[in-house]
Amino acid sequence: MKHDLQKPPASSFERIEIDSSHAERISKPSLSFWQDAWLRIRKNKAAIVSMFILAFIIIMAFVGPMISPHDSETQTITHANLPPKVPGIEKLGIMNGVGTLAGKEVDLYEMKKVDTYYWFGTDGLGRDMFSRVWEGTQISLFIAFVAALIDMVIGVAYGGISGYYGGRVDDIMQRIVEILYGIPTLVIVILMLSFMDPGITAIIIAITITGWIGMSRIVRGQVLKFKNQEFVLASRTLGATDSRIITKHILPNILGIIIINTMFTIPTAIFFEAFLSFIGLGLQPPDASLGTLINDGYKLIKFQPHILLYPSIIISLLMIAFNLLGDGLRDALDPKMKD
Template sequence: MTQNIDKIPELPKGSFERITLDSKQSERITKPSVSFWQDAWYRIRKNKGALFSIILFGLIVIMSFLGPVISPYEPNSQTITHANLPPKIPVIENLGILNGVGTLAGEEVDLYEMKNVEVNYWFGTDGLGRDMFSRVWKGTQVSLFIAFVAAAIDMLIGVIYGGVSGYFGGRVDDFMQRIVEILTGIPNLVVVILFILIMDPGILAIIIALTITGWTGMSRVVRGQVLKYKSQEFVLAARTLGASDSRIIWKHLMPNVLGVIIINTMFTIPSAIFFEAFLSFIGLGLQAPDASLGTLINDGYALIQFAPHILAFPAVLLSLIMIAFNLIGDGLRDALDPKMKD
C-alpha cells in the first residue's frame, strides 16, 4: 500500500487556484421574481386557444358597441320596400359571395337590382326592412350586458353566502345549506318562467330571473374551498394573533379562493348568455322591437327557408361567444389551478 502511494505523481504548483466567494452573491437569485398573476398570464399566453379566444371576444365586444354606430341605419328603423334583402358587401361581392343575389320563385336574381335599392346592407335586412348589421351588434350588446350583470350578481351573492356558510360551519352551515338545497331542488326553468310571468318581460326581469337560483352553484364552490382552507396553519396563526372573522375571510381565505371564483365566473357568463337567448327564443325574453341574440334567432327561425341570413349571423355570433368563453375558461383553469401546472 505504501509503494502504491509513493508512485502517485505530484501535481505541479499553480494547478489549482483558490476562489473566494462573496457570501452576498452566492445565494443571489439572478432570475426576476414572478408573482402568481404574472405566472398565470405567462401560462395563458402559452395556451394559443385561450389567447385567440381572448382576442376574438375582445373584437366582438368592441363591435357590439361600434357596430350600431358605424351603421347608417337605426336598429329599429323600418323600410318595408327593403324587406328580406340578402347580404351585400362592396368588393367582397366581386368574389361571388355576399353579392345581394337571392332566390325568388326558384331562380337566383339580384334582389337589390329588382327592388331598385341603391344602398348596401352588409348583413341584409329582415322581414320589416330593418338593417341586420346594426340589429345583430345591438342584440349582442344587450345579451352581453345581461350576462355580465347576472354573472356579477351571482358571484357577489354566491361568494358572500358560501364564504359565511363554510367559515362558521355548524348550525349556521346546516341552516344555510338547507336553503340552497330547497332552491336547487326546484327546476331553474320553472322558477325563471314563473318570475318572468309576474314581472313585465324586459332586461331587468331577465337579470333578476337569472340570479334567483344562479348564485347557488358559486356558493357551493366557495363553501367547499373555504372548508378546505379554514383549517390551514395560516388561518390558525391569524386567529391566534387576534384577527377578526371578517379579516380572516377577506384577507386570508378569499385571496386563495379567488382563482376558483374567476374560473367559475368564466363558465357562468356563457351559461347566462345561452339561457337569455333561450328565454328570448321561446318568447319569454325581450319583446319587440328590442333585440337580443335570442330574439334575432327566433325571428330568423321562421324565415330560414326564404332568408337564411336572418338566422345565420346571430347564430354564428352566439356560437363564437360560447366557444370563446369556454376556451378562455379552460385556459384560466389551467393557469390558476396549481394542480394543472406542468
C-alpha cells in the same frame, strides 16, 4: 512504451473566489402569482385566441351600430328581405345581393332599385340586420355580465358565511340551498315572468334567482378547506378578527376559483337568455337580443338564411370562446397545474 506527460504551466490555473453574499442568490426574477399565471396562460393558444375573439365581439357590439350606415329601428318595407351585400366583397361572388326568387337567383338590389348596401341584409320589415345583430349582442352581453356579477356577489357571500361559521348556521343555510336546488329553474323563471313584464330586468332577476347556488357551493367547499389551515389558525391566535381572516387570508386563496367559475357562468347566462327569448319569455319586439334574432331567423331559414346565420355565429363564438378561456384560466390559476 512511455508517453511524456508535460505539466501545464501555473498560469493556466486561476483561483475562483465566490462572494458568500451571492452564494444563494436567485438569478431568475421572482414572479407574483398573477404574473406567473399570465406567463402560463400565454402558452395556451386556444385561450389567447379566445381572448382576441371576445375582445373583437365586445368592441363590435358597441362600435358596430355606430359605423353602420343604417339605423336598427328604421323600417323600409321596400327594402325588406334583402340578402347581404358588401362593397368590394361582392366582386368575389359572395355577399353580392343575389337571392333566390321563384327558384331563380336574381340581384334583389337591382330588382328593387336599392342603391345602398346592407352588410348583413335586412329582415322582413326592412330593418338593417348589421345594426340589429350588434345591438342584440350588446344586450345579451349586458344581461350575461350583470347576471354573472350578481351571481358572484351573492354566491361568494352566501357560501363564505355558510362555510366559515359552520355549525347550525351552515345547516340552516344549506337546507335553504337544497330546497332551491330541487326546484327546476325554468319553473321559477316562468313564475317570475308571469308577475313581471318581460324585459331586461325580468330576465336578470330570473337568471339570478337560482344562478348563485353553484357558486355558493364551490365557495363553501373552498372555505371549509382553508379555514382550518395553519396560517388561518395562526392568524386567529394572534387576535385577527373574522372579517380580516376572510378578506386577507381566505378570499385571496379562493379568488382564482371564483374567477374561473364566473367565466363559465357568463356563457351559461348568455345561452339561458337566448333560450328565454327564443321561447317568447324574454325580450319583446322591437327590442333585439341574440335569442330574439335567432327566433326570428329560424322561421325563415329556407328563404332568408342570413337572418339566422349571423346571430347564430356570434352566440356560438361567444359560447366556445368563454369556455376555452375558462379552461385556460383554470389551468393557469391552479397551482397544481404548474409545469
